[in-house]
Amino acid sequence: MILKKEALVLLLAGGVGSRLNILVQSRAKPAVPFAGHYRIIDFSLSNVMNSGLTKVGVLTQYKPLSLMRHLGMGEAWDFTGRSRGVKILPPHTGFKDSDWYRGTADAVRQNIDFLEKNPSDEVVLLSGDHIYNMDFHAMLEYHRFKKADVTVGMMVVPMSEIYQFGAGIIDEQNRIIDWEEKPEHPRTNLASMGIYVFDYKYLLDSLYRDREEVDFGMHILPRAIDNDDVFAYPFYGYWRDVGTIQSYWEANMDVIRRDSDISPAEWGIRTNIEADGRSADRPSARFGSEARVSNSMISAGCIIKGTVENSVLAPGVVVAEGAVVRDSILFADCHVEKNSVVDLTICDKRVRIAGDAVVGSGSNHDIPNIKEPKHLYTGISLIGKEAVIPSGLSIGRNCIVNSQTEEAAFSSKEIGDGETV
Amino acid sequence: MLKPSTLAMILAGSRVDKLNVLTYYRPKSAIPFGGFARVIDFPLSNLLHSGIEQVAILSQYRSYSLINHIGTGAAWDMIGRNRGVSILPPFKDNSDSKDHADWYRGSADAVYKNLDFVKYHDPEEILILSGDHIYKMDYRDMIAYHHKKDADLTIAFVQVDKARAHRFGVAVIDYEDGETGGRITDYREKPEQPETDWASLTVLVFKPEVLYQALEENQQSASFEFGRDIIPELMAAGKKIYGYKYRGYWGYTGTVSEYWQANMDLLGENPSIDMEAWGLRTNMEHRGIRDAQPALVFDGAEIENSLVYNGCVIEGRVKNSILFPGVEVGPGAVVENSVLFFNNRVGADCRLDKVITDVNCVFGKDVCVGSGTGSEAGQVTVVGWNNHIPDSTVIGEGATVYPNITVEQWSEAKGVGVGEVLK
Numbered sequence: 001m002i003l004k005k006e007a008l009v010l011l012l013a014g015g016v017g018s019r020l021n022i023l024v025q026s027r028a029k030p031a032v033p034f035a036g037h038y039r040i041i042d043f044s045l046s047n048v049m050n051s052g053l054t055k056v057g058v059l060t061q062y063k064p065l066s067l068m069r070h071l072g073m074g075e076a077w078d079f080t081g082r083s084r085g086v087k088i089l090p091p092h093t094g095f096k097d098s099d100w101y102r103g104t105a106d107a108v109r110q111n112i113d114f115l116e117k118n119p120s121d122e123v124v125l126l127s128g129d130h131i132y133n134m135d136f137h138a139m140l141e142y143h144r145f146k147k148a149d150v151t152v153g154m155m156v157v158p159m160s161e162i163y164q165f166g167a168g169i170i171d172e173q174n175r176i177i178d179w180e181e182k183p184e185h186p187r188t189n190l191a192s193m194g195i196y197v198f199d200y201k202y203l204l205d206s207l208y209r210d211r212e213e214v215d216f217g218m219h220i221l222p223r224a225i226d227n228d229d230v231f232a233y234p235f236y237g238y239w240r241d242v243g244t245i246q247s248y249w250e251a252n253m254d255v256i257r258r259d260s261d262i263s264p265a266e267w268g269i270r271t272n273i274e275a276d277g278r279s280a281d282r283p284s285a286r287f288g289s290e291a292r293v294s295n296s297m298i299s300a301g302c303i304i305k306g307t308v309e310n311s312v313l314a315p316g317v318v319v320a321e322g323a324v325v326r327d328s329i330l331f332a333d334c335h336v337e338k339n340s341v342v343d344l345t346i347c348d349k350r351v352r353i354a355g356d357a358v359v360g361s362g363s364n365h366d367i368p369n370i371k372e373p374k375h376l377y378t379g380i381s382l383i384g385k386e387a388v389i390p391s392g393l394s395i396g397r398n399c400i401v402n403s404q405t406e407e408a409a410f411s412s413k414e415i416g417d418g419e420t421v
Numbered sequence: 422m423l424k425p426s427t428l429a430m431i432l433a434g435s436r437v438d439k440l441n442v443l444t445y446y447r448p449k450s451a452i453p454f455g456g457f458a459r460v461i462d463f464p465l466s467n468l469l470h471s472g473i474e475q476v477a478i479l480s481q482y483r484s485y486s487l488i489n490h491i492g493t494g495a496a497w498d499m500i501g502r503n504r505g506v507s508i509l510p511p512f513k514d515n516s517d518s519k520d521h522a523d524w525y526r527g528s529a530d531a532v533y534k535n536l537d538f539v540k541y542h543d544p545e546e547i548l549i550l551s552g553d554h555i556y557k558m559d560y561r562d563m564i565a566y567h568h569k570k571d572a573d574l575t576i577a578f579v580q581v582d583k584a585r586a587h588r589f590g591v592a593v594i595d596y597e598d599g600e601t602g603g604r605i606t607d608y609r610e611k612p613e614q615p616e617t618d619w620a621s622l623t624v625l626v627f628k629p630e631v632l633y634q635a636l637e638e639n640q641q642s643a644s645f646e647f648g649r650d651i652i653p654e655l656m657a658a659g660k661k662i663y664g665y666k667y668r669g670y671w672g673y674t675g676t677v678s679e680y681w682q683a684n685m686d687l688l689g690e691n692p693s694i695d696m697e698a699w700g701l702r703t704n705m706e707h708r709g710i711r712d713a714q715p716a717l718v719f720d721g722a723e724i725e726n727s728l729v730y731n732g733c734v735i736e737g738r739v740k741n742s743i744l745f746p747g748v749e750v751g752p753g754a755v756v757e758n759s760v761l762f763f764n765n766r767v768g769a770d771c772r773l774d775k776v777i778t779d780v781n782c783v784f785g786k787d788v789c790v791g792s793g794t795g796s797e798a799g800q801v802t803v804v805g806w807n808n809h810i811p812d813s814t815v816i817g818e819g820a821t822v823y824p825n826i827t828v829e830q831w832s833e834a835k836g837v838g839v840g841e842v843l844k
Binding site for chain 2: 038263270271280282286294295300301313314
């Protein structure tokens with residue numbers, strides 16, 4: 001049997017995602033939990049798996065431990081086998097290429113030996129930061145049909161948001177004829193999704209050409225558009241860059257909407273649920289006799305004795321009698337004790353909210369966080385990993401409690417809107 | 422010491438007629454239990470937590486479901502240099518001996534036919550377990566007691582309601598070691614008039630030579646069961662047989678109503694079966710349960726005193742029930758006192774009361790199953806797998822529906838009366 005040379009996948013998972021604030025304090029953005037037991041990178045990895053691609057390199061840089069533990073050997077995405085595999089590609093020092101990745105193209109260039117050891121006809125270049133469902137096989141077919149050097153996954157976004165993206169001007173054949181990276185005065189609403197198919201040889205040539213071309217969007221693509229065959233592959237469907245607290249919260253809420261466009265189950269999204277090394281498997285979620293749950297996602301291992309509304313609960317969350325969780329996202333093993341209220345809040349793993357506390361109180365949703373006004377300004381409060389909120393405490397809107405904050409760190413019974421602990 | 426000293430053998434071959442349609446396509450040990458797991462996960466998790474790393478599973482009846490479930494044994498950490506789980510199905514060999522030409526004729530015969538496997542492992546003690554009981558036990562304590570007494574055979578016993586004792590092996594245990602156990606002075610298998618309320622859990626620790634000899638001698642007889650034959654024969658031979666007193670929860674699921682009751686023991690404020698505390702593990706690959714997305718609970722849903730696993734979508738009312746992965750409960754539907762296996766779909770305005778439904782059943786709209794009284798008394802209604810129940814069908818309390826009933830059969834039957842059987 002002759003094995004078909006299939007496309008090689010490179011997944012850029014080094015993103016800091018600093019606007020996600022304390023959620024990326026101990027992990028890279030692709031490793032941020034999403035929709036109960038998933039992580040953001042599961043969407044890209046599952047799309048790769050469901051597209052029938054089985055050779056993947058994951059480029060990491062920023063706080064990769066959580067990500068590496070999550071990937072494991074790649075069994076969860078069926079990447080184990082003779083000709084299959086997922087390889088972690090961390091930054092490394094060499095004779096000349098010391099130092100950290102300076103940009104997306106630089107990251108790939110520093111792993112050019114991986115590319116050379118895995119010859120293929122095409123390379124699919126992805127980011128591990130997005131929530132979407134896409135068939136890369138169809139995109140590859142399109143790339144071959146167009147005989148393109150580079151094909152860029154693109155979609156229409158509101159004109160007001162285009163400033164965050166690479167923007168492409170196309171002709172009637174979908175050939176990209178002009179490119180603007182993060183334009184202040186956009187001429188188009190067609191945005192790059194950061195998904196590229198490169199002709200293998202073309203990519204190698206581009207990387208060898210000039211070491212100062214460190215970014216695909218800023219350097220490699222504009223030059224390719226000027227000189228070679230670059231096409232846009234139009235994408236229609238759900239796609240979110242969950243790069244801000246607000247967009248992250250909205251995408252989670254999209255999962256629990258009844259008429260939602262996003263469904264991990266229907267999209268065939270897989271995750272690695274064994275990464276946390278417990279001695280028992282998570283048992284079924286347990287609902288007590290006074291539980292009231294509506295419009296929510298509840299993961300295995302949860303114990304619900306209080307009220308949960310419009311919320312997304314990761315595995316092992318406990319909501320005690322009389323407690324209320326509303327419009328919130330709780331990561332694994334958070335405990336909300338008796339008669340506490342959690343409203344419009346994101347709690348990282350293992351947060352404990354002692355009894356009779358209120359997290360997210362009052363209606364001053366528009367008083368932004370004083371230290372991070374660009375991160376928190378819509379009313380959402382953030383509680384960091386393993387923080388303990390003492391009994392009887394009240395926390396306002398747009399607040400941040402840093403990870404591992406202990407009870408003793410709270411000097412008063414009230415944390416005002418926009419404050420940080 | 423690197424070599425494991427204990428060899429565990431799980432008796433997982435049997436079918437048990439009283440469980441009826443639930444064991445048509447799987448042995449009793451592979452019956453789903455606990456909302457996401459299977460009955461055999463309980464002894465397997467006990468072995469894991471007892472540090473017993475060599476395990477054989479004797480399997481005969483419809484073993485596919487069981488083999489699929491055990492997989493490599495990785496779910497229970499049973500892969501590694503000195504760790505392993507072997508499935509031992511019946512086999513033919515070259516000898517003309519009639520003994521080997523047959524299926525396993527009983528639990529003792531199953532072990533006898535695999536004596537070469539047992540001897541190859543050269544164990545210091547052989548632990549024989551039943552694959553279909555629900556309990557949490559650290560076998561190391563019992564094995565330590567077995568060695569302390571230098572016993573030929575040690576058997577675990579649990580106190581049961583004396584009215585039920587006649588269904589089990591019943592022993593008289595002396596007070597040699599008080600609450601821990603003592604010498605067995607009398608043993609009867611399923612006695613009509615039990616002398617005590619100490620029932621055998623079918624957890625046996627044998628001195629290997631004693632077991633080998635007993636199994637050889639048993640081949641001359643016409644019956645090949647540990648409880649009925651081996652233990653009484655060893656008692657008669659005056660061997661040193663001790664009883665080890667177990668005091669925790671023991672779920673025996675020999676009938677549909679016992680199986681239903683054991684499920685109800687998973688519910689309540691302080692459930693008798695605490696899977697998290699017991700460290701229960703299952704094979705998350707089986708039926709793809711690891712891939713199920715967290716449960717979605719929509720507006721209009723009410724869930725009370727119930728277990729709901731990932732993959733469920735709830736729009737109706739669920740009370741005192743256990744829903745396995747992939748169960749959907751439509752708007753207006755009410756599910757009470759019921760156990761719904763994997764991937765059942767309950768349509769709008771259905772009413773299920775004290776029902777056990779096997780995997781892949783679809784209930785159309787406005788179907789009524791069970792008494793509909795919401796009371797926990799009364800008979801359990803059982804629906805076999807792969808049934809598509811038409812809209813507005815009525816299935817009475819205590820009825821039994823066989824697996825794979827055809828569309829023609831449903832339209833002919835129109836419904837199933839109280840206590841009736843549709844097959």
